Amino acid sequence: METVRALARTDVRLKVVLAFFFGLFYLLAIPYPEKSRQFPQLVALFSFIVTVVSLVRDFVRGARAAEIAQVDDTELTRTGEEDRGEKKKRFFRAWGIILASLGAGLLGGFLFATLFLFAGFGLIFGRREDLVRNMLVAVVMTICVFCAFHWLMGVPLLSGLFW
Amino acid sequence: MIDLLVQAVTFAFQWQNLVALAAGTVSGIIIGVLPGLGPSAGMALAIPLVLKWPPATALIFMGALYKCSNYGGSITAILVNTPGDSSNAATILDGYPMCEKGRGGVALALSATAAMVGGSIGMICLIFSAPALANFALEFGPAEYFLTALLALSLIAAVVQGATLNGLIAAGLGLMLSFVGFDVITGHLRYTFGWSVIEDGIPLIQALVGLFAVTQALVLAESAGAISRIGKLAGGFLEGARIYFRYPYTVIRSSLIGLFVGVLPAVGQSSAGLLAWADAKRASAHPETFGTGDPQGVIASETSTNACMPGDLVCTIALGIPGSVGAAVFLGVMIIFGVIPGPLVFTEKADVIYSLFVALVLTSFVLFFVGMTVARHFALVTLLPNEIIVPLTLVISLLGSFAIRNLMADVVLSLGFGILGYVMLKGGLTPVPLLLGLVLGEMVETNYHRALMLSGGSYSIFFSSIICKILVILIILSFVGPYLAPLWKRLTGKMK
Numbered sequence: 001m002e003t004v005r006a007l008a009r010t011d012v013r014l015k016v017v018l019a020f021f022f023g024l025f026y027l028l029a030i031p032y033p034e035k036s037r038q039f040p041q042l043v044a045l046f047s048f049i050v051t052v053v054s055l056v057r058d059f060v061r062g063a064r065a066a067e068i069a070q071v072d073d074t075e076l077t078r079t080g081e082e083d084r085g086e087k088k089k090r091f092f093r094a095w096g097i098i099l100a101s102l103g104a105g106l107l108g109g110f111l112f113a114t115l116f117l118f119a120g121f122g123l124i125f126g127r128r129e130d131l132v133r134n135m136l137v138a139v140v141m142t143i144c145v146f147c148a149f150h151w152l153m154g155v156p157l158l159s160g161l162f163w
Numbered sequence: 164m165i166d167l168l169v170q171a172v173t174f175a176f177q178w179q180n181l182v183a184l185a186a187g188t189v190s191g192i193i194i195g196v197l198p199g200l201g202p203s204a205g206m207a208l209a210i211p212l213v214l215k216w217p218p219a220t221a222l223i224f225m226g227a228l229y230k231c232s233n234y235g236g237s238i239t240a241i242l243v244n245t246p247g248d249s250s251n252a253a254t255i256l257d258g259y260p261m262c263e264k265g266r267g268g269v270a271l272a273l274s275a276t277a278a279m280v281g282g283s284i285g286m287i288c289l290i291f292s293a294p295a296l297a298n299f300a301l302e303f304g305p306a307e308y309f310l311t312a313l314l315a316l317s318l319i320a321a322v323v324q325g326a327t328l329n330g331l332i333a334a335g336l337g338l339m340l341s342f343v344g345f346d347v348i349t350g351h352l353r354y355t356f357g358w359s360v361i362e363d364g365i366p367l368i369q370a371l372v373g374l375f376a377v378t379q380a381l382v383l384a385e386s387a388g389a390i391s392r393i394g395k396l397a398g399g400f401l402e403g404a405r406i407y408f409r410y411p412y413t414v415i416r417s418s419l420i421g422l423f424v425g426v427l428p429a430v431g432q433s434s435a436g437l438l439a440w441a442d443a444k445r446a447s448a449h450p451e452t453f454g455t456g457d458p459q460g461v462i463a464s465e466t467s468t469n470a471c472m473p474g475d476l477v478c479t480i481a482l483g484i485p486g487s488v489g490a491a492v493f494l495g496v497m498i499i500f501g502v503i504p505g506p507l508v509f510t511e512k513a514d515v516i517y518s519l520f521v522a523l524v525l526t527s528f529v530l531f532f533v534g535m536t537v538a539r540h541f542a543l544v545t546l547l548p549n550e551i552i553v554p555l556t557l558v559i560s561l562l563g564s565f566a567i568r569n570l571m572a573d574v575v576l577s578l579g580f581g582i583l584g585y586v587m588l589k590g591g592l593t594p595v596p597l598l599l600g601l602v603l604g605e606m607v608e609t610n611y612h613r614a615l616m617l618s619g620g621s622y623s624i625f626f627s628s629i630i631c632k633i634l635v636i637l638i639i640l641s642f643v644g645p646y647l648a649p650l651w652k653r654l655t656g657k658m659k
Contacts, residue, residue: 014590018332025339028354036351039608040342047335054328087385094384098557102574110565110574117554125384125550137551145558155566 015055022048093124111150111157115142168290171517174219175525183220184522187227188529192537194228195235202232202489206496218500219515223522225496229489230282230472230526234534237274237465242267243556244379250468252595253436255375257453257460264456272403273461275534277414280407281469282527284418285425289473290520305613306624310634312603312610315424315434316596317641326591327642333592337600338607340365347605348612360572369564369573370601373580374594376560380553381585388549404535406458413443413462421467425474437599439467473523480504480516 026044029037097120105113118141122134149155174180194205206225213221236251241258254274261270303311316334343354344364355361407414417439424435443463444453453460479490480497481504497504502512509516547555564577584594618624625631 010586011590011592014586014592015332018336022335022339025354032346032353033349033351035612036346036349036353039611040339040353043335043338043342047332047339050328050331050335054332057328090385091381094381094553098578102571102578105574106571110562110571113561113574114558117557118551121384121550121554125387125553126548130548130550134550138554141555141558145562149562149566153566155562156569159569 009058012055012058015051015058019048019051019055022051090125094121097121097124105160107160107162109156109158109160109163111142111146112160114145114157115139118142167513167517168521170514171521174514174518175223175521180220180223180518180522183216183224184227184526184529187224188231188526188533191228191231191233192235192238192530192533195232196238202229202492205229205232206489206492210496210499214499218502219518221500222497222502222515222519225493226519226523227526227529229493230469230523231278231530232489233468233472234274234278234530237278237468238271241270241274241461243552244375244382250436250471251464252375252598253440253464253468254461256440256464256595257455257457260454260456261458261461266456269403269406269458270461272401272535273407273458274465275531276404276407277462277465278469278534279527279531280414281418281421281466282472282530283524285422285470285473286520286524286527288422288470289477290517290524302628302630304628305610305617306627307630307634309607309610309614310625310631310638312434312607314634314638314641315438316599316603316607317638329592330596333587333594334596334600337597337602338604339600340370340597341601341604342608347609360570360576364605365601366567366573366576367601368567369576370580371598372560372564373577374584374598376556377577377581378584378588378594380556380560381581382588383549383556384553386549403458407462410459410462412446413459414466416442416446417463417466418470421470422474424467425471426477434599434603435471436464436468437595439463469527473520480508 022044026041026048029040029044032040097117101113101116101120104116115138118138119135122131122138126134146157150157175184190209191202191205194202205228209225209228213224216224233250237254237258240251240254241262244255244259244262258270258274261267316338317331341364343361344352345362346353352362420439420442421435424438440453440460440463443459444450447453447457447459449457475490476493479494494504502508502515561574561577564573565571567573587594587597614624615622618627626635
């Protein structure tokens, strides 16, 4: 039971992924010439061992913590979970805006990504009464970025798949 | 020597050089503030502007820009938890927590004072000891470089978050990522998975932007409000300057660390800041306050980074070996203007070199006054609502990432590193050792192979010189130290 609980923790899951990553990099280096594989394999092996040791420690500590945590803290847990849920929702929304902006940037050029980022965050995260202000900021910032980087520095902000 | 210095001071105070110095200072701060556009990109952008200037004036402008972009980088490190350059990575550890407590103005003033004091100490030492320091640097062979980089990695891994294993894992990950692309020894392609964008290795600036700027934007997006949690700015900049001078030992130790690291070719400013921060934490009576907004953390990292830049210039000027990406660009600028680096430069182009040194001392003071007068205004950024600061951070940093090669693929790469940085943060792993691993990876591997080539495959080369032996002992201590310290405390406690 404690093992399952420990696996649900972000740090443990991250370390499992990293251990897999180090192992994979060790194996991928096998066909490389000796001098090209020697150092990466050394680092991969060392990092793999350190990650496994760290994981073992996490599991041991997790089991001890589970023994200690026999106190009724339902109310606290509920508040923490609500907060975590809200954060997760905002995180995924932010990624939605970033990916939409990236798409706009790929199609029309980076300038469109700028406009989408400012407008998206202003629209989705801003308060309704600040909507006009946020949209104004989006337009002004897009113009500023265009003038400073496209005109003055010659960065091609309008070169996308469309043109 | 004295005649040369008097001549250099007179030259530096000519109106056109003062204008170049002021212009370089302001441009440097602005460039440093933009995460991604570090000193290297800034100098590269400015080359066409100064091509027709007299060499000494052009080098003064470039030198001021190079120096001040570091201060600019500390502004974003403190205010939005995003270092403008890898050299400011250590500043975020205490600078940003100070900002969260509403003490952003104090942190910025500490950084401006550190730029003046650390920079001046470094430059004055450099003026008088440049030829001797260049000779010391010549004592370092591949084995010494390998061990120095390893020491930097192990020290940071050991102290950054108080969790040695987590630090080592992050450093290992950074090293592994540094192996991506062409192997400099054999020319063999490694770990690219057919993606041509990373054939020359993972671009540092794009990785830095992702690990810090994108990650920070994602963390900020998770909650409403502003960066400053108390909603106002507490503490003025004079308070920051006063606090700075309360820690003279930290200032001196950090300056010495910065100078030492700067003199070693190719180790760079990012290691200097982190090493000084780690040293200040070890020496402090309250190490637990480091990383939570302790002013000493900002003092140590910024003083060391600013003292490192002159040391970095020693190798660049005297040996032609740049200590950082910025120094490499500066080396190119020197060559463009006919100042060919090498031990003879101190006699053949003494007028230009010493004018540059004097101008850089002057820059430290100009930077202090500019920093102290505008610092408060920059700090107001922390009061902006997150729905504005998040896209602002993303646009400026991703633009820096995009503008280097005009590739949207670089934006994708930065976003990928953003996810990695975010997951690491949530998993209790700090991205700072990862960045250092990425920066030092090539140096570690190249020097490892070179050392083994020199010794005919014998590992005894890593223990051959006195410098090597000292470095090996320090590396072992950095691994064992965190476990020995509590044991020692327990033992002495029992004895008492």
